Amino acid sequence: MTDAGPDLPGQGAQETLAEPLRTRWSPSVFDDSHVLDRDQVVRLLTAARWAPSCGNAQPAHLVVAERGSPSHEVLVRHLSRGNARWVPRASLVLVVGAQHAPDERGEGGYKPRYADYDTGQAAAHVTLQARAMGLEAHQFAGFDQEAVAAELGVPAYVRLLAGIAVGVRGDPADVPDRDAERDERVRRRVPLSARAHGDRWGTPWQGLEP
Amino acid sequence: MTDAGPDLPGQGAQETLAEPLRTRWSPSVFDDSHVLDRDQVVRLLTAARWAPSCGNAQPAHLVVAERGSPSHEVLVRHLSRGNARWVPRASLVLVVGAQHAPDERGEGGYKPRYADYDTGQAAAHVTLQARAMGLEAHQFAGFDQEAVAAELGVPAYVRLLAGIAVGVRGDPADVPDRDAERDERVRRRVPLSARAHGDRWGTPWQGLEP
Numbered sequence: 001m002t003d004a005g006p007d008l009p010g011q012g013a014q015e016t017l018a019e020p021l022r023t024r025w026s027p028s029v030f031d032d033s034h035v036l037d038r039d040q041v042v043r044l045l046t047a048a049r050w051a052p053s054c055g056n057a058q059p060a061h062l063v064v065a066e067r068g069s070p071s072h073e074v075l076v077r078h079l080s081r082g083n084a085r086w087v088p089r090a091s092l093v094l095v096v097g098a099q100h101a102p103d104e105r106g107e108g109g110y111k112p113r114y115a116d117y118d119t120g121q122a123a124a125h126v127t128l129q130a131r132a133m134g135l136e137a138h139q140f141a142g143f144d145q146e147a148v149a150a151e152l153g154v155p156a157y158v159r160l161l162a163g164i165a166v167g168v169r170g171d172p173a174d175v176p177d178r179d180a181e182r183d184e185r186v187r188r189r190v191p192l193s194a195r196a197h198g199d200r201w202g203t204p205w206q207g208l209e210p
Numbered sequence: 211m212t213d214a215g216p217d218l219p220g221q222g223a224q225e226t227l228a229e230p231l232r233t234r235w236s237p238s239v240f241d242d243s244h245v246l247d248r249d250q251v252v253r254l255l256t257a258a259r260w261a262p263s264c265g266n267a268q269p270a271h272l273v274v275a276e277r278g279s280p281s282h283e284v285l286v287r288h289l290s291r292g293n294a295r296w297v298p299r300a301s302l303v304l305v306v307g308a309q310h311a312p313d314e315r316g317e318g319g320y321k322p323r324y325a326d327y328d329t330g331q332a333a334a335h336v337t338l339q340a341r342a343m344g345l346e347a348h349q350f351a352g353f354d355q356e357a358v359a360a361e362l363g364v365p366a367y368v369r370l371l372a373g374i375a376v377g378v379r380g381d382p383a384d385v386p387d388r389d390a391e392r393d394e395r396v397r398r399r400v401p402l403s404a405r406a407h408g409d410r411w412g413t414p415w416q417g418l419e420p
Contacts, residue, residue, distance in 0.1 A: 011252075012252070012255065012256045012259050013256065014256070014259075014260045016252075016253055016256055017253065017256060017257055017260065017339060017342075018230065018339060018342030018343065019342075020228065021257055021260065021335060021338065021339055021342070024260070024262075026262055038417040041415075041417055042221075042222070042226075042402070042417060042418075043226055043227065045222065045402050045405075045406045045415075046222045046223065046224070046226055046227060046402070047227055047231055048405070049222050049224075049399050049400075049402060049405065050224045050227065050231065050234070050399065051334065052234075052236055052334075052337070052349055054349075054351050054372075056398065056399075058399060058400055058405065060405065061405050061406075061407065062405060062406050062407070063406075063407045063408070063411065064406055064407065064408055064415040064417070069408075069409060070409040070410070071407075071408065071409055071410070098327070108400075111351075113351075113371075114351060114371070114372075116324075116326035116327045116330065117308070117326045117327065117329060117330035117333070117371055117372070118330055119327060119330065120326065120327035120328055120329065120330030120331040120334070121330040121331065121333060121334040123327070123331060124261065124262075124330070124331040124334035124335060124338075125231060125334060125338075127262070128231065128334075128335075128338060129227060129228060129231055132227075132228030132229075132231070133228065139262055139264075141264050141321075141323075141324060152407075152410055152411050153410050153411040153412065154411045155411065158411075161323075161324070161327055162264075162324075162327070188266065189259050189260065189266075189268060190259075190268055190318075192252070192255050192256070192259060195255075195258070195259065195268065195270065195271050195272060196255045196271075196272050196273075196274055197271065197272070197273045197274065197281075197362075198273070198274055198279075198281065199279060199280040199281050200280070200281065200362055200363050201273065201362050201363040201364045201365065201368075202363065205251075205255075205274040207248040207251055207252060207274070208252075
Protein backbone atom coordinates (compact mmCIF):
# COMPACT_ATOMS: atom_id res chain seq x y z
CA MET A 1 0.00 0.00 0.00
CA THR A 2 1.66 3.21 -1.04
CA ASP A 3 1.11 6.54 0.56
CA ALA A 4 -1.09 8.98 -1.30
CA GLY A 5 1.44 11.76 -1.09
CA PRO A 6 0.77 15.05 0.66
CA ASP A 7 -2.31 15.10 2.84
CA LEU A 8 -4.72 17.73 1.63
CA PRO A 9 -7.58 19.18 3.65
CA GLY A 10 -10.66 17.04 3.16
CA GLN A 11 -8.53 14.03 2.32
CA GLY A 12 -7.61 12.87 5.77
CA ALA A 13 -5.07 15.38 7.08
CA GLN A 14 -4.41 15.15 10.82
CA GLU A 15 -4.52 18.97 10.99
CA THR A 16 -8.30 18.83 10.51
CA LEU A 17 -8.84 16.93 13.78
CA ALA A 18 -9.74 18.35 17.18
CA GLU A 19 -7.25 18.43 20.02
CA PRO A 20 -5.84 16.29 21.51
CA LEU A 21 -6.06 14.11 18.39
CA ARG A 22 -4.62 16.81 16.13
CA THR A 23 -1.16 16.94 17.71
CA ARG A 24 -0.83 13.37 19.00
CA TRP A 25 2.28 11.58 17.83
CA SER A 26 4.79 9.09 19.23
CA PRO A 27 8.10 10.78 19.99
CA SER A 28 11.12 8.73 20.99
CA VAL A 29 13.18 11.42 22.72
CA PHE A 30 12.07 11.89 26.32
CA ASP A 31 13.47 14.15 29.03
CA ASP A 32 15.00 11.71 31.50
CA SER A 33 14.89 14.23 34.34
CA HIS A 34 11.14 14.82 34.17
CA VAL A 35 8.88 13.31 36.82
CA LEU A 36 5.09 13.08 36.79
CA ASP A 37 3.26 14.03 39.96
CA ARG A 38 0.70 11.79 41.60
CA ASP A 39 -2.28 13.76 40.29
CA GLN A 40 -1.06 13.47 36.72
CA VAL A 41 -0.73 9.70 37.02
CA VAL A 42 -4.19 9.43 38.56
CA ARG A 43 -5.64 11.35 35.65
CA LEU A 44 -3.98 9.01 33.14
CA LEU A 45 -5.41 6.01 34.99
CA THR A 46 -8.79 7.74 35.12
CA ALA A 47 -8.78 8.13 31.35
CA ALA A 48 -8.45 4.35 31.02
CA ARG A 49 -11.14 3.84 33.64
CA TRP A 50 -13.78 5.77 31.68
CA ALA A 51 -13.05 4.26 28.29
CA PRO A 52 -16.06 2.37 26.90
CA SER A 53 -16.07 -1.44 26.85
CA CYS A 54 -18.35 -4.19 25.60
CA GLY A 55 -20.87 -4.99 28.32
CA ASN A 56 -18.83 -2.70 30.59
CA ALA A 57 -16.39 -5.58 31.13
CA GLN A 58 -13.48 -3.13 31.64
CA PRO A 59 -10.76 -5.58 30.56
CA ALA A 60 -7.82 -3.14 30.65
CA HIS A 61 -5.29 -3.47 33.45
CA LEU A 62 -2.31 -1.16 33.89
CA VAL A 63 0.93 -1.65 35.80
CA VAL A 64 2.28 1.74 36.86
CA ALA A 65 6.03 1.59 36.24
CA GLU A 66 7.56 4.90 37.29
CA ARG A 67 11.18 5.44 36.30
CA GLY A 68 13.26 3.90 39.06
CA SER A 69 10.46 1.81 40.59
CA PRO A 70 10.66 -1.99 41.00
CA SER A 71 8.20 -2.69 38.15
CA HIS A 72 10.07 -0.26 35.90
CA GLU A 73 13.31 -2.09 36.63
CA VAL A 74 11.67 -5.38 35.59
CA LEU A 75 10.34 -3.89 32.36
CA VAL A 76 13.62 -2.24 31.39
CA ARG A 77 15.53 -5.54 31.65
CA HIS A 78 13.18 -7.12 29.11
CA LEU A 79 12.92 -4.37 26.49
CA SER A 80 13.85 -5.17 22.90
CA ARG A 81 17.22 -3.80 21.81
CA GLY A 82 15.67 -0.86 19.95
CA ASN A 83 13.26 0.08 22.72
CA ALA A 84 15.96 -0.23 25.40
CA ARG A 85 17.52 2.96 24.04
CA TRP A 86 14.53 5.29 24.37
CA VAL A 87 11.88 3.79 26.68
CA PRO A 88 13.88 4.04 29.93
CA ARG A 89 14.16 7.84 29.54
CA ALA A 90 10.38 8.34 29.78
CA SER A 91 8.97 9.47 33.14
CA LEU A 92 6.59 6.55 33.34
CA VAL A 93 5.58 3.40 31.55
CA LEU A 94 2.08 2.01 31.89
CA VAL A 95 2.28 -1.69 31.08
CA VAL A 96 -1.02 -2.68 29.47
CA GLY A 97 -2.75 -6.03 29.93
CA ALA A 98 -6.07 -7.40 28.67
CA GLN A 99 -8.21 -9.59 30.92
CA HIS A 100 -9.69 -12.32 28.73
CA ALA A 101 -11.09 -14.69 31.39
CA PRO A 102 -12.56 -14.32 34.89
CA ASP A 103 -10.26 -13.76 37.84
CA GLU A 104 -9.92 -16.01 40.93
CA ARG A 105 -13.26 -14.74 42.26
CA GLY A 106 -15.03 -15.26 38.94
CA GLU A 107 -15.10 -11.53 38.19
CA GLY A 108 -14.34 -9.72 34.93
CA GLY A 109 -13.20 -11.24 31.66
CA TYR A 110 -16.69 -12.09 30.47
CA LYS A 111 -16.35 -10.57 26.98
CA PRO A 112 -13.14 -12.30 25.79
CA ARG A 113 -13.79 -11.51 22.13
CA TYR A 114 -13.55 -7.80 23.00
CA ALA A 115 -10.74 -7.95 25.56
CA ASP A 116 -8.00 -6.77 23.19
CA TYR A 117 -10.24 -4.31 21.33
CA ASP A 118 -11.42 -2.63 24.51
CA THR A 119 -7.97 -2.65 26.05
CA GLY A 120 -6.79 -0.83 22.95
CA GLN A 121 -9.54 1.72 23.52
CA ALA A 122 -8.37 2.26 27.10
CA ALA A 123 -4.77 2.69 25.89
CA ALA A 124 -5.93 5.25 23.32
CA HIS A 125 -7.78 7.17 26.02
CA VAL A 126 -4.63 7.27 28.18
CA THR A 127 -2.56 8.42 25.22
CA LEU A 128 -4.97 11.21 24.30
CA GLN A 129 -5.41 12.34 27.91
CA ALA A 130 -1.62 12.58 28.15
CA ARG A 131 -1.50 14.81 25.07
CA ALA A 132 -4.28 17.00 26.50
CA MET A 133 -2.13 17.44 29.62
CA GLY A 134 0.84 18.66 27.58
CA LEU A 135 2.59 15.29 27.81
CA GLU A 136 3.70 12.92 25.08
CA ALA A 137 2.91 9.21 24.96
CA HIS A 138 4.49 6.52 22.79
CA GLN A 139 3.12 2.99 22.80
CA PHE A 140 5.41 0.05 22.13
CA ALA A 141 5.11 -3.70 21.90
CA GLY A 142 8.79 -4.69 21.82
CA PHE A 143 9.47 -6.33 25.15
CA ASP A 144 9.52 -9.91 26.42
CA GLN A 145 5.94 -10.04 27.59
CA GLU A 146 6.13 -13.55 29.01
CA ALA A 147 9.19 -12.70 31.10
CA VAL A 148 7.71 -9.45 32.42
CA ALA A 149 4.41 -11.20 33.22
CA ALA A 150 6.25 -13.93 35.11
CA GLU A 151 8.40 -11.52 37.13
CA LEU A 152 5.51 -9.22 38.01
CA GLY A 153 3.17 -12.09 38.86
CA VAL A 154 0.60 -11.37 36.14
CA PRO A 155 -2.04 -14.14 36.25
CA ALA A 156 -2.91 -16.35 33.28
CA TYR A 157 -6.25 -14.60 32.72
CA VAL A 158 -4.43 -11.41 31.70
CA ARG A 159 -2.36 -11.07 28.53
CA LEU A 160 0.26 -8.31 28.50
CA LEU A 161 0.18 -6.48 25.18
CA ALA A 162 1.95 -3.14 25.22
CA GLY A 163 3.63 -0.39 27.14
CA ILE A 164 2.73 3.29 27.07
CA ALA A 165 5.80 5.48 27.66
CA VAL A 166 4.72 8.89 29.00
CA GLY A 167 6.74 12.02 29.65
CA VAL A 168 7.83 15.28 28.09
CA ARG A 169 9.97 15.79 25.02
CA GLY A 170 13.72 15.81 25.63
CA ASP A 171 16.57 17.45 23.78
CA PRO A 172 17.53 15.40 20.69
CA ALA A 173 21.14 16.40 21.32
CA ASP A 174 21.07 14.28 24.48
CA VAL A 175 20.49 11.00 22.64
CA PRO A 176 22.42 9.14 19.93
CA ASP A 177 21.81 10.44 16.40
CA ARG A 178 19.97 7.33 15.26
CA ASP A 179 17.45 7.81 18.07
CA ALA A 180 17.04 11.52 17.40
CA GLU A 181 16.50 10.70 13.72
CA ARG A 182 13.52 8.48 14.55
CA ASP A 183 11.59 11.61 15.40
CA GLU A 184 12.37 13.22 12.04
CA ARG A 185 10.73 10.48 9.98
CA VAL A 186 7.79 11.41 7.78
CA ARG A 187 4.65 9.94 9.31
CA ARG A 188 2.70 7.88 6.78
CA ARG A 189 -0.82 6.52 6.57
CA VAL A 190 -2.59 4.61 3.79
CA PRO A 191 -5.21 6.66 1.92
CA LEU A 192 -8.69 6.85 3.39
CA SER A 193 -9.98 5.07 0.29
CA ALA A 194 -8.06 1.94 1.35
CA ARG A 195 -9.79 1.78 4.73
CA ALA A 196 -13.23 3.40 4.32
CA HIS A 197 -15.78 1.34 2.43
CA GLY A 198 -19.21 2.38 1.24
CA ASP A 199 -22.14 0.43 -0.13
CA ARG A 200 -20.07 -2.74 -0.22
CA TRP A 201 -16.62 -3.85 0.87
CA GLY A 202 -14.00 -2.59 -1.57
CA THR A 203 -16.24 0.17 -2.91
CA PRO A 204 -14.74 3.33 -1.42
CA TRP A 205 -17.25 5.49 0.39
CA GLN A 206 -18.68 7.93 -2.15
CA GLY A 207 -17.81 10.96 -0.03
CA LEU A 208 -14.15 10.31 -0.87
CA GLU A 209 -14.62 10.76 -4.59
CA PRO A 210 -12.73 13.79 -5.90
CA MET B 211 -16.44 -6.36 41.60
CA THR B 212 -18.55 -3.78 43.32
CA ASP B 213 -18.53 -0.11 42.59
CA ALA B 214 -16.66 2.09 45.02
CA GLY B 215 -19.58 4.46 45.43
CA PRO B 216 -19.42 8.12 44.56
CA ASP B 217 -16.40 9.12 42.54
CA LEU B 218 -14.38 11.70 44.40
CA PRO B 219 -11.80 14.01 42.84
CA GLY B 220 -8.43 12.28 42.86
CA GLN B 221 -10.10 8.88 42.90
CA GLY B 222 -10.88 8.46 39.25
CA ALA B 223 -13.79 10.81 38.55
CA GLN B 224 -14.49 11.41 34.86
CA GLU B 225 -14.92 15.13 35.63
CA THR B 226 -11.16 15.42 36.14
CA LEU B 227 -10.41 14.49 32.51
CA ALA B 228 -9.78 16.81 29.57
CA GLU B 229 -12.31 17.22 26.79
CA PRO B 230 -13.42 15.33 24.79
CA LEU B 231 -12.83 12.50 27.30
CA ARG B 232 -14.61 14.34 30.11
CA THR B 233 -18.08 14.34 28.55
CA ARG B 234 -17.91 11.18 26.44
CA TRP B 235 -20.70 8.72 27.08
CA SER B 236 -22.84 6.31 25.05
CA PRO B 237 -26.38 7.64 24.68
CA SER B 238 -29.08 5.47 23.16
CA VAL B 239 -31.55 8.17 22.10
CA PHE B 240 -30.58 9.66 18.74
CA ASP B 241 -32.34 12.30 16.64
CA ASP B 242 -33.56 10.33 13.63
CA SER B 243 -33.88 13.46 11.48
CA HIS B 244 -30.24 14.53 11.87
CA VAL B 245 -27.84 14.06 8.97
CA LEU B 246 -24.04 14.36 9.01
CA ASP B 247 -22.43 16.32 6.21
CA ARG B 248 -19.58 14.96 4.12
CA ASP B 249 -16.92 16.97 5.90
CA GLN B 250 -18.01 15.63 9.29
CA VAL B 251 -17.80 12.05 8.07
CA VAL B 252 -14.36 12.66 6.56
CA ARG B 253 -13.16 14.01 9.88
CA LEU B 254 -14.41 10.91 11.71
CA LEU B 255 -12.59 8.69 9.21
CA THR B 256 -9.50 10.87 9.56
CA ALA B 257 -9.49 10.31 13.33
CA ALA B 258 -9.28 6.56 12.71
CA ARG B 259 -6.58 7.10 10.09
CA TRP B 260 -4.23 8.86 12.51
CA ALA B 261 -4.67 6.48 15.42
CA PRO B 262 -1.39 4.77 16.35
CA SER B 263 -0.82 1.10 15.48
CA CYS B 264 1.85 -1.50 16.07
CA GLY B 265 4.42 -1.25 13.28
CA ASN B 266 2.03 1.22 11.59
CA ALA B 267 0.01 -1.77 10.32
CA GLN B 268 -3.23 0.29 10.38
CA PRO B 269 -5.54 -2.73 10.78
CA ALA B 270 -8.80 -0.79 11.24
CA HIS B 271 -11.32 -0.79 8.40
CA LEU B 272 -14.61 1.10 8.48
CA VAL B 273 -17.78 0.62 6.45
CA VAL B 274 -19.62 3.94 6.21
CA ALA B 275 -23.31 3.09 6.71
CA GLU B 276 -25.31 6.30 6.47
CA ARG B 277 -28.96 6.05 7.50
CA GLY B 278 -30.84 4.94 4.41
CA SER B 279 -27.78 3.73 2.47
CA PRO B 280 -27.44 0.15 1.15
CA SER B 281 -24.86 -0.87 3.78
CA HIS B 282 -27.03 0.64 6.53
CA GLU B 283 -29.97 -1.40 5.31
CA VAL B 284 -27.85 -4.57 5.55
CA LEU B 285 -26.68 -3.74 9.07
CA VAL B 286 -30.15 -2.87 10.35
CA ARG B 287 -31.57 -6.22 9.25
CA HIS B 288 -28.98 -8.03 11.38
CA LEU B 289 -29.06 -6.00 14.59
CA SER B 290 -29.81 -7.78 17.86
CA ARG B 291 -33.32 -7.22 19.20
CA GLY B 292 -32.18 -4.64 21.75
CA ASN B 293 -29.99 -2.72 19.34
CA ALA B 294 -32.66 -2.75 16.62
CA ARG B 295 -34.64 -0.25 18.68
CA TRP B 296 -32.02 2.50 18.97
CA VAL B 297 -29.22 2.00 16.42
CA PRO B 298 -31.30 2.76 13.29
CA ARG B 299 -32.12 6.25 14.59
CA ALA B 300 -28.46 7.35 14.55
CA SER B 301 -27.29 9.46 11.60
CA LEU B 302 -24.53 7.05 10.72
CA VAL B 303 -23.02 3.74 11.72
CA LEU B 304 -19.37 3.01 11.10
CA VAL B 305 -19.02 -0.77 10.99
CA VAL B 306 -15.58 -1.62 12.37
CA GLY B 307 -13.40 -4.48 11.14
CA ALA B 308 -9.88 -5.61 12.09
CA GLN B 309 -7.48 -6.86 9.41
CA HIS B 310 -5.59 -9.80 10.89
CA ALA B 311 -3.92 -11.21 7.75
CA PRO B 312 -2.56 -9.80 4.48
CA ASP B 313 -4.99 -8.86 1.70
CA GLU B 314 -5.05 -10.31 -1.84
CA ARG B 315 -1.96 -8.27 -2.75
CA GLY B 316 -0.08 -9.33 0.37
CA GLU B 317 -0.53 -5.93 2.00
CA GLY B 318 -1.49 -5.12 5.59
CA GLY B 319 -2.32 -7.55 8.37
CA TYR B 320 1.27 -8.13 9.38
CA LYS B 321 0.79 -7.58 13.13
CA PRO B 322 -2.11 -9.99 13.80
CA ARG B 323 -1.52 -10.03 17.56
CA TYR B 324 -2.32 -6.31 17.62
CA ALA B 325 -5.13 -6.23 15.06
CA ASP B 326 -7.96 -6.07 17.59
CA TYR B 327 -6.07 -3.84 20.04
CA ASP B 328 -5.20 -1.28 17.38
CA THR B 329 -8.65 -1.44 15.82
CA GLY B 330 -10.03 -0.61 19.25
CA GLN B 331 -7.68 2.37 19.37
CA ALA B 332 -8.98 3.59 16.01
CA ALA B 333 -12.58 3.20 17.22
CA ALA B 334 -11.76 5.18 20.35
CA HIS B 335 -10.26 7.95 18.24
CA VAL B 336 -13.43 8.12 16.12
CA THR B 337 -15.60 8.20 19.22
CA LEU B 338 -13.59 11.00 20.83
CA GLN B 339 -13.38 13.03 17.62
CA ALA B 340 -17.18 12.77 17.38
CA ARG B 341 -17.55 14.13 20.91
CA ALA B 342 -15.16 16.99 20.10
CA MET B 343 -17.42 17.87 17.15
CA GLY B 344 -20.49 18.10 19.38
CA LEU B 345 -21.73 14.68 18.29
CA GLU B 346 -22.43 11.57 20.34
CA ALA B 347 -21.11 8.10 19.58
CA HIS B 348 -22.24 4.77 20.99
CA GLN B 349 -20.38 1.59 20.15
CA PHE B 350 -22.21 -1.73 20.03
CA ALA B 351 -21.36 -5.35 19.34
CA GLY B 352 -24.85 -6.85 19.12
CA PHE B 353 -25.34 -7.71 15.47
CA ASP B 354 -24.90 -10.84 13.37
CA GLN B 355 -21.35 -10.16 12.28
CA GLU B 356 -21.06 -13.21 10.02
CA ALA B 357 -24.26 -12.33 8.16
CA VAL B 358 -23.28 -8.68 7.71
CA ALA B 359 -19.79 -9.67 6.55
CA ALA B 360 -21.25 -12.10 4.02
CA GLU B 361 -23.76 -9.61 2.62
CA LEU B 362 -21.26 -6.76 2.38
CA GLY B 363 -18.54 -8.97 0.89
CA VAL B 364 -16.06 -8.57 3.74
CA PRO B 365 -13.03 -10.82 3.01
CA ALA B 366 -11.81 -13.53 5.37
CA TYR B 367 -8.73 -11.51 6.39
CA VAL B 368 -10.98 -8.95 8.14
CA ARG B 369 -13.02 -9.72 11.25
CA LEU B 370 -16.00 -7.45 11.91
CA LEU B 371 -16.13 -6.49 15.57
CA ALA B 372 -18.37 -3.54 16.33
CA GLY B 373 -20.48 -0.68 15.10
CA ILE B 374 -20.11 2.96 16.08
CA ALA B 375 -23.46 4.75 15.99
CA VAL B 376 -22.93 8.50 15.54
CA GLY B 377 -25.39 11.36 15.65
CA VAL B 378 -26.92 13.96 17.93
CA ARG B 379 -29.04 13.39 20.99
CA GLY B 380 -32.78 13.02 20.34
CA ASP B 381 -35.81 13.72 22.49
CA PRO B 382 -36.38 10.86 24.95
CA ALA B 383 -40.11 11.45 24.53
CA ASP B 384 -39.79 10.20 20.96
CA VAL B 385 -38.70 6.69 21.95
CA PRO B 386 -40.30 3.97 24.09
CA ASP B 387 -39.82 4.43 27.85
CA ARG B 388 -37.52 1.45 28.22
CA ASP B 389 -35.17 2.96 25.66
CA ALA B 390 -35.27 6.41 27.22
CA GLU B 391 -34.54 4.80 30.60
CA ARG B 392 -31.29 3.31 29.29
CA ASP B 393 -29.86 6.80 29.28
CA GLU B 394 -30.81 7.41 32.92
CA ARG B 395 -28.76 4.52 34.28
CA VAL B 396 -25.95 5.30 36.69
CA ARG B 397 -22.65 4.73 34.89
CA ARG B 398 -20.37 2.41 36.87
CA ARG B 399 -16.70 1.56 36.82
CA VAL B 400 -14.62 -0.66 39.07
CA PRO B 401 -12.28 1.21 41.44
CA LEU B 402 -8.90 2.26 40.12
CA SER B 403 -7.31 -0.03 42.71
CA ALA B 404 -8.78 -3.05 40.89
CA ARG B 405 -7.11 -2.12 37.60
CA ALA B 406 -3.94 -0.16 38.46
CA HIS B 407 -1.08 -2.24 39.83
CA GLY B 408 2.18 -1.03 41.32
CA ASP B 409 5.39 -2.80 42.22
CA ARG B 410 3.81 -6.17 41.49
CA TRP B 411 0.54 -7.47 40.09
CA GLY B 412 -2.20 -7.22 42.70
CA THR B 413 -0.36 -4.59 44.72
CA PRO B 414 -2.32 -1.41 44.05
CA TRP B 415 -0.19 1.47 42.86
CA GLN B 416 0.92 3.40 45.94
CA GLY B 417 -0.42 6.70 44.61
CA LEU B 418 -3.93 5.34 45.19
CA GLU B 419 -3.47 4.94 48.93
CA PRO B 420 -5.74 7.27 50.88
